[in-house]
Amino acid sequence: MRIATWNVNSITARLPRLLPWLESSGTDVLCIQETKTNAEQFPSEQLRELGYESAVNATGRWNGVAVVSRVGLEDVVKGLPGDPGYEGVEEPRAVRATCGPVRVWSVYVPNGREVGHPHYAYKLQWFEALKAAVADDAAGSRPFAVLGDYNVAPTDDDVFDRSLFEGSTHVTGPERAALAALRETGLTDVVPRPLKYDHPFTYWDYRQLGFPKNRGMRIDLVYGNAPFAKAVTDAYVDRDERKGKGASDHAPVVVDLDV
């Protein structure tokens, strides 16, 4: 089984690349983030024509997540139990589904904006809710993974230049501690291999030649439980999908499983 996660930065804008990529890559299950659409405008019908069912949690121009699968789609849960919400509003940042033998969450962790900003506190609270929501499955015997845009670089090697991130979000102790706490539930960071260069970056800023200069970050992560991690036969970043016109600023992370 081939499973992937991809922050598409608008599924409407990305559709001309997403649909061919699903087929050419042979992806069975795709976790999508930043659909930037509401559920009604999500291209469920076009995906269905390719043989994929969709579970969508999306409400408008911001955020939005989905799981699309051609190997079954059951037990759908839209939204994170215990989601703290931001300024009193719960945002569409999580959706869960069981796809054949594997259960997945597609998550879009809050950005945090700046250290000390209310959005940063929200980010840390959201991680706590995520941990509570996945703990049982993380410790379970069914292959299970939380895939998505975590908006945290787990180590200093996961950013192109640590010195440029001093005082910034995505690299702080509390954010990395939240990742560590999540792993304590029984999850392992399934680190993909890079297809080029030394670091498996998954995001490159659109600005200032970020991609050609490989000024990237690894913030799109696959956290799998023990049965999931044991079944992994390969994992890589499909950086080719970051190339050219009409690319998202994130590349897909692809994982092959023997399940």
Added chain:
DNA sequence: ATGGCCTGATCTTCAGGA
């Protein structure tokens, strides 16, 4: 080749991204 931001809405400017 991989080339100096992109997206959608509040729409000719802006918020948000990270």
